Amino acid sequence: MANWSDPRATAAPAATRAGVADAAFDAGLRSYMLSVYNYMASGVLLTGVVALLFAESGLAAQVFATPLRWLIVLAPLAFVMVLSFGINKLSTFAAQAMFWAFAGVMGLSMASLFLVYTGSSIAITFFSTATAFAALSLWGYTTKKDLSGFGTFL
Numbered sequence: 584m585a586n587w588s589d590p591r592a593t594a595a596p597a598a599t600r601a602g603v604a605d606a607a608f609d610a611g612l613r614s615y616m617l618s619v620y621n622y623m624a625s626g627v628l629l630t631g632v633v634a635l636l637f638a639e640s641g642l643a644a645q646v647f648a649t650p651l652r653w654l655i656v657l658a659p660l661a662f663v664m665v666l667s668f669g670i671n672k673l674s675t676f677a678a679q680a681m682f683w684a685f686a687g688v689m690g691l692s693m694a695s696l697f698l699v700y701t702g703s704s705i706a707i708t709f710f711s712t713a714t715a716f717a718a719l720s721l722w723g724y725t726t727k728k729d730l731s732g733f734g735t736f737l
Contacts, residue, residue, distance in 0.1 A: 616724070626686040631709075633690025638697030647695055656695075658688045 637643045646652060662685040670678060696705060722728070 622682070626682060629683065629686040630690040630693060633687050634693040634697060637691055637694040643691075643694040644698060647698065652695075655688075655691050659685060659692050662688060 646655065662681065666673075666678070666681055666685065673681065
C-alpha cells in the first residue's frame with residue numbers, strides 16, 4: 584500500500600525537477616533584472632527630462648552664473664554618499680525616495696551640459712552609450728560571462 588504523504592511517491596524524476604528549478608530560477612532572475620532595468624531607465628529618463636527642462640527654461644544659465652552652481656554641482660555627490668553609507672539602514676521607501684531625488688538633482692546638475700554642447704552632440708553621445716550598454720548587458724546576460732575583468736581595461 585502506498586503512503587499518501589510520501590513526497591517521493593509523487594515527485595517527478597530528478598532530471599525534470601532540476602529543469603523546473605532552473606526554469607523557475609531563470610524566470611525569477613529575468614523578472615528581477617527587468618525591474619532593475621526599469622528603475623534605472625526611469626531614473627535616467629527623469630534625469631534627462633529635468634536637465635532639458637531646467638536648461639531650456641533659462642533658469643540654468645542664471646543659476647550657473649552665481650555661486651549657487653556649486654550647490655547644484657556637488658549635491659549629487661552628497662546623495663551618493665548618503666546612499667552608499669546608509670543603504671543598509673534606510674527603509675525601502677526611503678531608499679527609493681532618495682533614488683528619485685538623486686535622479687532629479689542629477690538632472691539639475693547635468694543641465695550645464697545643455698548650456699555648453701549642442702543637442703545633437705548630446706543625443707549622439709547618449710544613444711551610442713546606451714547602445715554599448717545594451718549590447719554588453721545582453722552579451723553578459725546571455726553568455727553568463729563575468730564582465731568584471733574588463734573593468735580595468737575599459
